[in-house]
Amino acid sequence: MTTLPIDNTLDDPTKRSPLVLGHDDFASVTNTICNVNERRRPPRAWYICFAISSTFLGILGILIGYLFWTGVGVWGNQNPAMWGFPIVNFVFWVGIGHAGTLISAILFLFRQKWRTAINRFAEAMTIFAVICAGMYPGIHVGRVWVTYWLFPIPNQMEMWPQFRSPLLWDVFAVGTYFTVSLLFWYVGMVPDLATLRDRATTKFKAIAYGIFALGWRGSMRHWHRYERAYLLLAALATPLVLSVHSVVSFDFAVAQLPGWHTTIFPPYFVAGAIFSGFAMVMTLAIPARQWWGLKDFITMRHLENMNKIILVTGSMVGYAYAMEFFTAWYSGSMYESFAFVNRAFGQYAWAYWIMVSCNVIVPQIFWFRKARQSILIMFIASLLVNVGMWFERFVIIVTSLTQDFLPSSWDYFTPTWVDLVMFAGSFGLFLTLFLLFIRFLPVIAIAEVKAVMPQANPHADHGGDH
Amino acid sequence: MNDSGTTMAKETMQAIGDKSKNSESSEVKMFGLLAEFETPGAILSAAKKVNEAGYKWWDCCVPFPVHGLDKAMGVRPTILPWIVLGAGITGAILGALLQWYTNAATLELWSGPITVTGYAFLVSGKPFASIPTWIPVMFELTILLAAISCVVFMFVLNKLPQFYHPCFNVKRFARVTDDRFFIVIEARDPNFYQEKTAEMLTSLGATAVEEVPA
Numbered sequence: 050m051t052t053l054p055i056d057n058t059l060d061d062p063t064k065r066s067p068l069v070l071g072h073d074d075f076a077s078v079t080n081t082i083c084n085v086n087e088r089r090r091p092p093r094a095w096y097i098c099f100a101i102s103s104t105f106l107g108i109l110g111i112l113i114g115y116l117f118w119t120g121v122g123v124w125g126n127q128n129p130a131m132w133g134f135p136i137v138n139f140v141f142w143v144g145i146g147h148a149g150t151l152i153s154a155i156l157f158l159f160r161q162k163w164r165t166a167i168n169r170f171a172e173a174m175t176i177f178a179v180i181c182a183g184m185y186p187g188i189h190v191g192r193v194w195v196t197y198w199l200f201p202i203p204n205q206m207e208m209w210p211q212f213r214s215p216l217l218w219d220v221f222a223v224g225t226y227f228t229v230s231l232l233f234w235y236v237g238m239v240p241d242l243a244t245l246r247d248r249a250t251t252k253f254k255a256i257a258y259g260i261f262a263l264g265w266r267g268s269m270r271h272w273h274r275y276e277r278a279y280l281l282l283a284a285l286a287t288p289l290v291l292s293v294h295s296v297v298s299f300d301f302a303v304a305q306l307p308g309w310h311t312t313i314f315p316p317y318f319v320a321g322a323i324f325s326g327f328a329m330v331m332t333l334a335i336p337a338r339q340w341w342g343l344k345d346f347i348t349m350r351h352l353e354n355m356n357k358i359i360l361v362t363g364s365m366v367g368y369a370y371a372m373e374f375f376t377a378w379y380s381g382s383m384y385e386s387f388a389f390v391n392r393a394f395g396q397y398a399w400a401y402w403i404m405v406s407c408n409v410i411v412p413q414i415f416w417f418r419k420a421r422q423s424i425l426i427m428f429i430a431s432l433l434v435n436v437g438m439w440f441e442r443f444v445i446i447v448t449s450l451t452q453d454f455l456p457s458s459w460d461y462f463t464p465t466w467v468d469l470v471m472f473a474g475s476f477g478l479f480l481t482l483f484l485l486f487i488r489f490l491p492v493i494a495i496a497e498v499k500a501v502m503p504q505a506n507p508h509a510d511h512g513g514d515h
Numbered sequence: 516m517n518d519s520g521t522t523m524a525k526e527t528m529q530a531i532g533d534k535s536k537n538s539e540s541s542e543v544k545m546f547g548l549l550a551e552f553e554t555p556g557a558i559l560s561a562a563k564k565v566n567e568a569g570y571k572w573w574d575c576c577v578p579f580p581v582h583g584l585d586k587a588m589g590v591r592p593t594i595l596p597w598i599v600l601g602a603g604i605t606g607a608i609l610g611a612l613l614q615w616y617t618n619a620a621t622l623e624l625w626s627g628p629i630t631v632t633g634y635a636f637l638v639s640g641k642p643f644a645s646i647p648t649w650i651p652v653m654f655e656l657t658i659l660l661a662a663i664s665c666v667v668f669m670f671v672l673n674k675l676p677q678f679y680h681p682c683f684n685v686k687r688f689a690r691v692t693d694d695r696f697f698i699v700i701e702a703r704d705p706n707f708y709q710e711k712t713a714e715m716l717t718s719l720g721a722t723a724v725e726e727v728p729a
Contacts, residue, residue, distance in 0.1 A: 075578060075694035201617055203631045209617035211636055218651040225655040229662045236666055240579070244692040263676035266683070267691045269562075269575040271673040273585040274593045278669035281599050282662060289658045296651055496692075500579040507555040507581055 057350045068163055068501050070345045075499050078346075082493045083248055085341045091488055092340045099484045105477025112471050113188060121191050123467045130450040130462040135189040138472055140442040142182035142479075143223065143297055145435075147290055147319070148326025149175025150230055153237070154286035157279075163354055165497040166346045169241075170337070171330045172234040173490070177482040178329070179227045181475045186219070215299035222296035229289055233282050236275075239265050241491035294318040301445065308388035308449035311376060317369035321438060324362035324408070327355050328434035335428050337487060346493050349422055356421040359434065363412030366441075370409065384454060396461055397448045400440050407437025544729040546681035547572075547701035548712055549688065550721035555581040558696035561719035563587045565698060568715065572704035576682065576697040593672060599665045606660030610653035619643035681727050699727065 057066040072078050116123055126133040149171040156164040187196050199220045201209055210217045242258050243265035249255035265271070295315035302314040331352070338347040377389040392401050411433045414420045421427070452459045486492070499505055552558040555577070562575050566589045575584055616622065620633030635643050670676070682688045682699060691697055698721070700712055709726075716724045 079693045201613060203629045205629070207630050207632055207634065209634050209636070211638060212614040212618045212652060213636075213638055213641060213645055213648040215651075218655075221652045221655040225659040225662075228659060232662055232666045236669070240692065244578075247689040247692045259678065263670065264678045264680060265675065265692075266680055266688075267576040267578055268673075269577055269580070269584050269588060270590055271675070272577065272580040273590045274595055274669050274672050276580050277593050277595050278665050281596060281665045285599075285603075285658050285662050285665070289655075292651070292654060292658075296655075299651070496579040505555055505579060505581070507559040507583060 057348055066350055067503070068166065068348070068350070069498060070348055072345055072502070073504070075502070075504070078499055078502070079244060079248075079495055081342065081345065082491060082495050082498070083245060085343070085487065085492050086245060086489060087248065087250075094336070094340050095484060095488065098480065102477045102480035102484060105474050106481045107477075109471060109474025109477055112467055112474060116188060116467070116471075117193055121189070123465060125462060125464040125468050127460070127462070129453065129458050129460055130447055132446050132450060133462055134464050134468040134472060135185045137439070137442045137446050138475060139182050139185035139189075140297055140446075141325070141439045142178045142185070142475065144294065144318075144322035144325045144438060144442075145329045146175040146178035146182060146226070146230070146326065147294060147322035148330050149173070149178075150226075150233070150286050150290040151323050151326065152330070153233055154283040154290060157283040158287060162501045163351055165494050165501050166348070166351050167330060167334060167355070168497070169234075169237065169492060169494045170334055171326070172230060172237065173483065173486045173492075174329060174333060175230050175326075176227070176234055177479050177486075178326075179223065179230065180482065181479050183223060183227065184475070184478070215296065215303045218296045219300060222293045226289060226293045229282070229286055233286060235261075236279065236282065237494055237497070238491060239263060240267065240275075240496040241494060243267070244495055245491060291319055294322040301449075306449050306453055307382070307384040308392065308445065310385075311373065313369055313372055313376065317366070317373075320362050320365040320369065321408075321441060324359060324366055324412075325435060325438035327359050327362065328431040328438070331355055331359070331427060331431035332435065333483065335424060335431075337492070341487070341492070343493065346498060352424075352427060353421045356415045356427055356430075359430070360412050360415040363408055363434065367405075367409035370405065388449060388452075391452055392444060392448045395448065395452065397444060397451075400444050401448070404437050404440040404444050407433045408441060411437070545702045545709070546727040546729040547699055547704075547707070548709070548716060549682060549685055549725045549727050550698045550700075550716035550719070551687060551723040551725075552696040552698070552720060553722055555584075555696060557720045558698065559584055559587055561698060561716070561721070564715075564719055565700065568706065570700055570704050570706050572701035572707075574699050576688070576691045576699060578692055578694060578696070581696070595665065595668055595672060598668045599661045602664035603657045603661035606657040607653050609660070610656035611649055613656075614649045614652060615644055681729055685725055685727055687723065687725065702729075 057068075057070060069078065072081070124133055124135065126135070149168075152164050152171045153168045156168075186199075187193065190196055190199075198204065199210065199217070203209075210220075239262060242262040246255055246258035246262045249258060295318065298314035298318035301309035302311060304310060334347055334355075335352070338344050374389050374393075377385045380386070392398075411430050414426065414430060420430075447462045451462050550561070552561060558575060558577065559581060562584055565573055566587060575581075575588060577584065616633050618634065618636045621635050623630065623632040625631040637643070682691075682697075687695070688697065698716065700707060700716070702709075706712075713724045
């Protein structure tokens, strides 16, 4: 438990709760946030985490080499489950990547000012998660040297990709999502990079930050277009974020496999993606605010708000699980009914019930204020939600593929050690990038946080003076 | 101070054309004057007055967008949204053309070292031009082109990147990205008279007024 100078979690509708605690001037905000990058050494925990995560990244690199050298047979993917871990992990990571844009775009359009403390974090997390996700289809294709066949590039066979396939829509959706998220993240960061440039103590830092700050000087004429551009990006990213996981769900929903062929998939996938993404933001934000002294910015109120979103989206996911069963029964299709009964009570029942307990039951604890405000409970819950959401993708992909229409082709999917270690390696990639981000880039949107402080209102101090 | 601002503007109207007067007034070539303010409220009311005084070549530099400051400065709305709209429509058309050409046409565009030719792709007897299946890719390209042009043109219209600016030579200007608010009035403004402008800025509540060397 943390002790806060002021409790800003009370819900008194007549008063606006402070979003920044313990800072009454802009300079101290700048100092505290920049200190994350400017301190000579990061906390010891950073070194320990970095050593572990970069080791796993190295192992991932070696295993990718092994995969390329030997072939996709090193994985457990085998007839009938040709989509094993690579696609489960792809969907898992893309899902994680959804919270960032939700926080930066949708909460921005809804004028949820509390987003300013966590948006930079979440956007960074999005980009790194999408990198992890994008890796999997790339190495899953088998012959990696022809991965460019995914893109509409003229090749020696004079053929083009098949645009009636959702797999190709995926290439466009994920590619666009990555590009737009990166732009959004970078544009938001430019003024803060200028802050780091102006505070730089060495020439090298000043030049390095200066190049990426593009000579930003805070001109109001620039801010005017900047704010308009930011609003437009938010408006563009909002339908985009909803479309990406919808398109990912089309990979399944457009197929005719029982358990995949359902129209509920797009909204259900989007809710699940936001759910898992918020859980990952929690998992990362809780230690980060502790180690880097950011509790004044990522306050208990922020954490509580995120817990509420986890509760809502977790319940939506639970509703979707229930509706799948209803639809399967109501359809009268014996294959569809079998697929769902088999999910819950068949050979993968253990995975199904891990999924239900982690995704539906665990978040219900957030109905209680005590749980929403307990760091320990929310941290454990966020980890369990991540586990549950991985199992959701596993359940959807593997149960449907291994037992479809023809019992003679049924089988049991078992991952190999390469599958498991590569998945751990993808966490190494994700965390390595994230730790580098914390070390070198502004972790909280400094300019945005200043703008939501009461002092930033030009009429507030004006009225007070007279 | 408001009055003297407007009279000054009138005086300068007569002095236009005699621009050499401005640069002769100081021996070192000067970019303009930099005035520091401590609060968003102070710069907002000062900016209003500077705008009313008829200055054209001036700017406010602030650590975060101060609400209403662009209006107070008389900044006109940007054309950026129209550019983004145009780019979005282009993206949608491009998406439709791409899918039509690659999957529904047999048109040969180029037969160089690599032949670029359409490939009418027959899959399970589905129509070549299957418009519903085009929608996701058209949508994604709409967003992609709109977002890229939004960012690129925001920077282009802002004339960024611009790594050198005379203000960067002033030491106190480093706090523009921290907690100070600045008004910069450029020497090339026809209303600019070093002493009068400096006087006006001080009277508007500037805590410091400094010359910016060119």
